[in-house]
Amino acid sequence: MKNNRISQLPATQDWSLYHLRNLDLSHNLLKHESLQYYTRQNSTSKRWFRRQEDDELTIALTEIEFPQCVCSSLISLNLSNNPIMDIPWSIFEMKQLQVLKLDGLPNLERLPKELGKLNNLHRLSLDGTNISYPPEVKELSDGVQSTSKINVIKQVLWNKLYDCRTSRVMKLIIIGPEKSGKTHLVTRLTDSAWPMEDKGVNIQNWCLAFTKKQRVGSPGEIQFTVWDLKGGSSYATVNQCMLTHRAMYILVWDLRNGKEEISKLQQWILNIKSQCRGLKSRIIIAGTHLDKIRGRHRRKVKNHIGFYSQQLIGDKFPELRENMIDVDGEETGFESIVNLKRLLFCTASNIKYRSRFNALEQPFAGRQIPGAHMILMDRINDKAKIHQENSTPPIMTEEELITIIGTIPSHRIETPREIDEAVQYLQDCGRVLCVTDHTYRLTRLYFLDPSWLCDALMDAMHVKNSSYEQELPEGIVATERLKAIGKQHGFSEDTVEDYLQLLARFEIAFPHSEGR
Structure with missing residues (x-):
């Protein structure tokens, strides 16, 4: 579709290309400029103006918009040599995109931080552009875009998108x-x-x-x-x-x-x-x-x-x-x-x-972490102190974790993968202990005090049957007896089964037969 003087794409509802892999729209007349909707304080007047470098909210008067069916399948896109001033926002949803060519776009002055979302991108062409923002990318935008350069660009954009800190x-x-x-x-x-x-x-x-x-x-x-x-x-x-x-x-x-x-x-x-x-x-x-x-x-x-x-x-x-x-x-x-x-x-x-947030290999003690993860760690520490002061069981469920995440402004921790990454950071820092083993159905239970968990498991190792259970063979313990120990330490009716699975996972007590 190159060299066809195309000035406008079809409406998104008119596309039916569900398996499109490569799309070349170079040397056409496509335009795109992102504008911000602005309301002057104490006034009802409204105006549109060019988005500035540090603007967070952007509404695009879009002349280039790709439908979801294309965004989900496209791996190569060429928009070179078009009068484009900003990168279309629908490109940021192309999770499978590997090649993006933006050569010959003299009006393109900035790379949006959302471009860092494209984890699979390994080729980015920016020859003939005038990239000035982010400043760290300016020198990297000239010449051949090697894999190492692209990784640096992605790292810079990721750091800005997720407000990463060391x-x-x-x-x-x-x-x-x-x-x-x-x-x-x-x-x-x-x-x-x-x-x-x-x-x-x-x-x-x-x-x-x-x-x-x-x-x-x-x-x-x-x-x-x-x-x-x-x-x-x-x-x-x-x-x-x-x-x-x-x-x-x-x-x-x-x-x-x-x-x-x-x-x-x-x-x-x-x-x-x-x-x-x-x-x-x-x-x-x-x-x-x-x-x-x-x-x-x-x-x-x-x-x-x-x-x-x-x-x-x-x-x-x-x-x-x-x-x-x-x-x-x-x-x-x-x-x-x-x-x-x-x-x-x-x-x-x-x-x-190296992680999804680190396109480049970095020292573990000096890694770049989303700012929301660090805020979450502070919130978890506060919650642990409350449990300690109130002498309540230091257990946190997935629902409680999601509620805490929801209190963090612009957290960007939404998908299961993003939640797992946040929890992994808490574990790496020694703030939370999460035992995950799908074989034993252990997935979403977080312990804020490992010494408390240690005591709960140790009590199960030294458990003895009650007087009415003495007829059980040596080494066999009634399931209800183990559940009672778990509840004594604070496991609820909803989480006591997880306690039994923990005992099995670490070979402390295995299911023998019904009720034992």
Whole structure:
């Protein structure tokens, strides 16, 4: 359809091309200019004017409008060499569009941020345009539009569309056997008093910062949400639900226990990897209590342990060879703590991240996140405080989450995918725990206090049948008994079935027969 002096397209209701893939409308007379409807304050007079760079509300006097049937199928569109002043808004609904040619449009001065919605776009031609907004795109609009240039343009537009901000928050999980020195290590690491409450999970915020003088590669700061998981064989099963993807792990073990303890570390590593889908280079193995080994045996034990740790762990998990460190628990062992901090900072800084909001691969600790996600995190924190003050169960349903999202102005969190992305950010920051497993029908239940969930699961592990249920075989528990425990902790009639599915998901209690 090029070179046909076309000045107007048919009305949208007249189109019946449901499988159109490529459309070439270049070298025609098509016009399009977006205008804003403006009402002067304290006046009934109204006028139209050219949309400015920072205008949010736009009504287009459209001469180019594509129908939904075309928007849903088109993969290539050529509008080159037309007297077009603005990009038609219907183009932003072309979710399958891969190629967009806008060459030879000297009146085109701006790229709308909504163009960033086109996730599949990998070729964009802008030769012969006069793009001046956004300013970051001006220099990129000249010459050949390579994939890297297009990704940068998409990233700039995404950042403006979703009001993206830099986030340096990530989750740090301290895990390991009982009495291996986890809590003492965290106290030394964070240089602060650590809560000594007898909880399954202790949580605290910690900011780790390095400067250029400290030689860590990329200086800056990372804000960790530290989860200190309680050790012991009884907690090993429950701790599985606390392990999440995109988190840093410090696996702590007691050097005094020697080779036997090293062999147990393999199971901890496998547990982390199984829950986190093949996580790599995010686990640090820290050996403690080296200062408790006195005299001439200290160096001998250290060399002996180092040999076996490399043999049993380094060979099977080569990505962890550089992530093993010994820590001195005494005050004189300050250097070893600094080395651990440096290793933690460098490991976290090297984690790369790419999502729908990140056309370019970026450091995870410094990723661009929609501003609405950060506002949502603040609202969730406020809700968690209310639950704590009122001593109510810290459970949030999907309906409650959607209600909170609705209170955020211009949130752009509407589709199930967008909701999942927002929840994933909350999980990555350690603010919410969401156990999702469609096999066990676990989809939309969010826990605001992991220690509360830990206690609820632990009570099920130690449950005993009541007097009238003593005739049940050993290891068999009445379903109603488990439901009673769930309700005691605050699960409602609507969510108590999710409690039973959680028990099954983490192999605490499986359905045996009807009512058992």
